[in-house]
Amino acid sequence: MNRLLLEGKNLSRDFPAGHGRKLHAVTDISLRIYEGETLGLVGESGCGKSTLGRLLIRMLEPDSGKLYYRGNAVSGISEKDFHPYRRDLQMIFQDPYASLNPRMTVRDLIAEPLEAWHVCGSREETTKKVLRLMEAVGVPGEFLMRYPHQFSGGQRQRIGIARAIALDPALIVCDEPVSALDVSVQNQILNLLNELQKNRGMSYLFISHDLSVVHHIADRVAVMFLGKIMETGYVKDIYESPQHPYTRFLLNAVPVPDPHRREDTVELLKGEPPSPVDLPKGCVFHTRCPYATEQCRNEVPAMRPAGRTEAACHYPGVS
Amino acid sequence: MEHNILEIDHLHVVFPSSKGETSPVNDVSLRVPAGKTVGIVGESGCGKSMTARAVMGLIHAPGRITEGEIRLCGRDLRKLSEKEYCSLRGSEVSMIFQEPMTSLNPVMKAGHQVEEVLRLHTDIPESELKQRVIDIFRAVGITEPEKRYNCYPHELSGGLRQRVIIAMAMICRPRLMIADEPTTALDVTVQAQILRLMKDLVSDDTGLLVISHDLGVIAKLCDYVYVMYAGRIVEESDIFTLFDDPQHPYTKGLMDAVGSLRRDAEVLSTIPGVVPSLAHLPAGCSFCLRCENGSDRCEKELPGLIQTGPGHKVRCHLMKEAGQ
Amino acid sequence: MFQGKHSDSRIQKIPDAEQDIRLLSQLGEEQTLGKKLGRMAKENPLAVISAAVILVLILGAVFAPVLTPYSYTGMDLRNRLAAPSAAHLFGTDEGGRDILTRLLYGSRISLLTGVVPALLSLVLGTALGILSGFAGGKTDSLIMRLADIMLAIPSMLLAMVIMYTLGGGLGNVFLTLTLVNWAGVARIIRSETLKLKNTEYVEAARVIGVSKSRIMLRHILPNCVPTMIVLFTLNIPSSILTESSLSFLGLGVQAPDASWGLMINAGRQYLYTAPWLCFVPGIAIMVTVLAFNFLGDGLRDVLDPHQNRE
Numbered sequence: 039m040n041r042l043l044l045e046g047k048n049l050s051r052d053f054p055a056g057h058g059r060k061l062h063a064v065t066d067i068s069l070r071i072y073e074g075e076t077l078g079l080v081g082e083s084g085c086g087k088s089t090l091g092r093l094l095i096r097m098l099e100p101d102s103g104k105l106y107y108r109g110n111a112v113s114g115i116s117e118k119d120f121h122p123y124r125r126d127l128q129m130i131f132q133d134p135y136a137s138l139n140p141r142m143t144v145r146d147l148i149a150e151p152l153e154a155w156h157v158c159g160s161r162e163e164t165t166k167k168v169l170r171l172m173e174a175v176g177v178p179g180e181f182l183m184r185y186p187h188q189f190s191g192g193q194r195q196r197i198g199i200a201r202a203i204a205l206d207p208a209l210i211v212c213d214e215p216v217s218a219l220d221v222s223v224q225n226q227i228l229n230l231l232n233e234l235q236k237n238r239g240m241s242y243l244f245i246s247h248d249l250s251v252v253h254h255i256a257d258r259v260a261v262m263f264l265g266k267i268m269e270t271g272y273v274k275d276i277y278e279s280p281q282h283p284y285t286r287f288l289l290n291a292v293p294v295p296d297p298h299r300r301e302d303t304v305e306l307l308k309g310e311p312p313s314p315v316d317l318p319k320g321c322v323f324h325t326r327c328p329y330a331t332e333q334c335r336n337e338v339p340a341m342r343p344a345g346r347t348e349a350a351c352h353y354p355g356v357s
Numbered sequence: 358m359e360h361n362i363l364e365i366d367h368l369h370v371v372f373p374s375s376k377g378e379t380s381p382v383n384d385v386s387l388r389v390p391a392g393k394t395v396g397i398v399g400e401s402g403c404g405k406s407m408t409a410r411a412v413m414g415l416i417h418a419p420g421r422i423t424e425g426e427i428r429l430c431g432r433d434l435r436k437l438s439e440k441e442y443c444s445l446r447g448s449e450v451s452m453i454f455q456e457p458m459t460s461l462n463p464v465m466k467a468g469h470q471v472e473e474v475l476r477l478h479t480d481i482p483e484s485e486l487k488q489r490v491i492d493i494f495r496a497v498g499i500t501e502p503e504k505r506y507n508c509y510p511h512e513l514s515g516g517l518r519q520r521v522i523i524a525m526a527m528i529c530r531p532r533l534m535i536a537d538e539p540t541t542a543l544d545v546t547v548q549a550q551i552l553r554l555m556k557d558l559v560s561d562d563t564g565l566l567v568i569s570h571d572l573g574v575i576a577k578l579c580d581y582v583y584v585m586y587a588g589r590i591v592e593e594s595d596i597f598t599l600f601d602d603p604q605h606p607y608t609k610g611l612m613d614a615v616g617s618l619r620r621d622a623e624v625l626s627t628i629p630g631v632v633p634s635l636a637h638l639p640a641g642c643s644f645c646l647r648c649e650n651g652s653d654r655c656e657k658e659l660p661g662l663i664q665t666g667p668g669h670k671v672r673c674h675l676m677k678e679a680g681q
Numbered sequence: 682m683f684q685g686k687h688s689d690s691r692i693q694k695i696p697d698a699e700q701d702i703r704l705l706s707q708l709g710e711e712q713t714l715g716k717k718l719g720r721m722a723k724e725n726p727l728a729v730i731s732a733a734v735i736l737v738l739i740l741g742a743v744f745a746p747v748l749t750p751y752s753y754t755g756m757d758l759r760n761r762l763a764a765p766s767a768a769h770l771f772g773t774d775e776g777g778r779d780i781l782t783r784l785l786y787g788s789r790i791s792l793l794t795g796v797v798p799a800l801l802s803l804v805l806g807t808a809l810g811i812l813s814g815f816a817g818g819k820t821d822s823l824i825m826r827l828a829d830i831m832l833a834i835p836s837m838l839l840a841m842v843i844m845y846t847l848g849g850g851l852g853n854v855f856l857t858l859t860l861v862n863w864a865g866v867a868r869i870i871r872s873e874t875l876k877l878k879n880t881e882y883v884e885a886a887r888v889i890g891v892s893k894s895r896i897m898l899r900h901i902l903p904n905c906v907p908t909m910i911v912l913f914t915l916n917i918p919s920s921i922l923t924e925s926s927l928s929f930l931g932l933g934v935q936a937p938d939a940s941w942g943l944m945i946n947a948g949r950q951y952l953y954t955a956p957w958l959c960f961v962p963g964i965a966i967m968v969t970v971l972a973f974n975f976l977g978d979g980l981r982d983v984l985d986p987h988q989n990r991e
Binding site for chain 2: 082083190192193220221222223224225226228229232247249250251253254287288290291292293294295296297298300302306307309310311
């Protein structure tokens with residue numbers, strides 16, 4: 039295993055939900071990201087995966103919990119003290135239309151991180167570096183002075199990626215980077231992300247609701263449900279022998295693009311996720327879990343090894 | 358012979374733009390036979406939703422239908438007045454939209470909204486309306502229908518809202534239902550439930566037209582599929598032939614893209630380039646700019662839909678007529 | 682056939698890769714400022730006429746000495762209160778001065794008191810609005826409570842008090858009008874900033890490590906510009922009106938300088954005998970204010986992102 043890069047310990051974050059109530063987006067999550075790996079973070083909408091991604095790079099402050107970067111405590115320090123780490127922790131956003139300032143040219147967009155950190159000595163040098171970055175992400179150099187709206191979604195996402203890799207970060211949080219794109223374009227971006235990782239050796243935290251995308255890109259996977267991690271493990275183990283019932287239901291629910299296999303044979307999860315405002319007691323999944331017992335309703339299951347993965351379940355592997 | 362619920366012939370929808378006119382729907386012909394589910398699959402901007410809107414009579418100015426026929430059970434829809442269309446929508450043809458939040462009125466109780474459809478299109482006595490709505494809520498799998506009847510849309514989850522929309526779409530037993538990306542906004546586990554529900558929507562004398570970008574959804578629901586690209590149908594076939602033996606380079610590319618992701622190939626297959634701007638379509642095949650086998654002929658001459666097998670048509674110069 | 686190369690060159694040929702959905706509804710096409718103004722010209726002839734009126738006013742103010750043979754202070758007591766004639770197009774006032782001449786010179790002051798305070802309050806209001814919205818917390822509360830107080834006091838009353846304390850004169854008029862108008866600008870720019878602050882591209886800039894001041898300058902300010910243009914055009918007429926009222930009350934520009942408000946004030950006593958003394962500057966004020974309002978509305982229709990009809 040590679041060296042530990044980033045570690046979150048017991049991270050929690052609530053948001054005000056009106057009427058004095060709280061939305062529990064992330065509850066007591068501990069997570070490790072190693073050097074050079076891709077950690078996939080999957081879960082359904084509202085499970086807190088985006089919040090967790092932002093907590094890990096301090097784009098959001100946790101209510102409680104600690105954050106370590108290469109062994110240094112980086113939570114609880116002032117924004118100014120954290121600033122040097124910012125350069126190493128970058129992000130790619132979901133919406134390639136909203137994440138680029140419509141009034142800036144491609145050159146200025148990609149130069150922005152370089153200028154903010156005074157990476158290059160002169161304006162010419164910066165432009166040269168911008169062109170090299172454009173080449174690396176596959177945007178033709180002649181588009182240097184164009185504005186974002188003159189590009190397709192896929193190309194905009196490439197520009198977003200160029201911005202993220204400009205500072206040679208150690209970790210990029212990819213927040214649903216391909217879910218706004220069409221399949222054929224989505225694959226181009228996934229290939230690009232893989233290629234960049236091979237050449238530059240950074241780690242990804244890849245947040246997605248799409249299980250097949252995560253299957254392809256991740257080395258390890260963490261499955262989230264309602265602000266908690268249900269199961270983590272190597273991608274192969276999670277997809278082949280999931281231990282947590284939620285992981286299994288989630289994997290079964292994906293429609294297979296094969297009409298020969300469309301007969302409904304698998305059991306489906308009943309109902310819908312409970313509201314993150316009123317979390318169920320005990321295991322957060324128990325209201326939807328067909329195997330739930332009295333213990334599940336009262337006692338929060340701890341994360342522990344189960345089969346080849348780790349699962350937060352009192353009865354891992356039940357079926 | 359089976360009869361068709363919906364027949365579209367050579368439909369053209371045109372939008373004026375700063376660069377002349379664009380055709381998001383270009384010479385589209387399709388059939389929805391009784392008792393069948395037909396799919397239109399394609400990437401964003403291919404014209405699939407616009408085709409559905411044309412059937413619903415919902416093309417707003419400055420867009421307009423310039424040519425073609427749309428027949429619902431033999432009745433020419435293009436000859437209808439706006440008033441006649443209004444009485445048709447909801448009763449004989451209905452639509453399930455992608456976004457369950459915005460397609461319900463936020464200040465009206467869910468039950469009342471469904472009731473409204475009944476009140477408009479049927480003469481069921483006022484006293485029975487509520488019971489009808491509760492029955493249909495039960496039929497689409499809404500738990501505690503009496504309680505949900507009095508809920509406002511924001512009090513319902515995404516899945517429940519989509520069920521309310523489906524209830525609203527089917528309560529008058531329309532001949533044709535159109536589902537435009539019905540599960541795109543939903544979570545996987547909820548999507549699976551809704552897909553299962555939608556499989557049972559079609560009866561012997563009704564049809565369902567499903568529009569989706571997701572080959573998984575199409576594979577799950579449809580009997581027959583049309584593949585659209587840049588406003589045109591490029592391939593049509595029954596579901597099994599399409600997935601087993603796709604012919605058009607675009608369909609192949611799409612299948613490969615999805616397939617390589619599932620196989621977890623080292624490098625995923627992609628379709629090079631981007632979807633061309635509708636304002637800059639080549640004179641010939643719209644896909645020729647991205648096609649590996651594109652020739653000068655492809656660029657200049659528009660291929661017709663060539664029959665390559667029973668019920669299998671492909672718009673590509675590389676195809677040979679079946680039997681030749 | 683050299684297929685590999687061939688197909689590559691084809692891919693390069695794809696014209697402007699525009700966003701596909703946008704192609705369907707060409708309405709959403711991202712437009713440059715020029716295109717938007719062109720659209721306004723086509724759809725809103727009133728705004729174009731207004732722009733033309735304003736242009737004529739500006740030309741009149743600039744070329745006043747060339748356009749009229751008279752001096753705006755030169756008395757001609759034999760010709761007091763002359764009715765409009767070929768020699769004096771709009772007649773003369775109680776001192777025998779040509780009214781057209783005084784109107785033209787007065788437009789200099791009216792336009793200046795329209796534009797300068799509108800500009801100053803725009804700068805002040807935008808700066809405080811962006812700061813308030815972006816910084817939040819105590820800074821925000823402080824600036825906004827100050828703005829609330831300014832907005833709570835009737836602006837005319839406030840202007841009168843300030844002018845009374847500081848005394849008349851053009852400089853003090855500018856200062857007063859700026860103090861009266863900045864709060865409205867600040868509130869609107871603040872709400873705009875709050876919206877922009879939550880956009881993904883501002884978050885993206887924060888991730889990159891761009892400093893706060895730079896985010897305000899490069900990401901928030903440029904995206905406020907359309908709103909600022911609209912606010913600017915809509916603030917001009919209110920400044921002109923306030924100045925006219927102040928001068929009318931004797932608190933603004935002092936005689937013998939010509940100001941439209943002052944002219945109405947002077948003509949008041951002759952309302953029945955020589956009505957043109959009041960009517961001519963009155964109509965001038967009305968036309969100018971309407972022209973700026975119509976132009977502002979027209980600009981808002983095409984520039985304001987919140988009013989975009991789609």
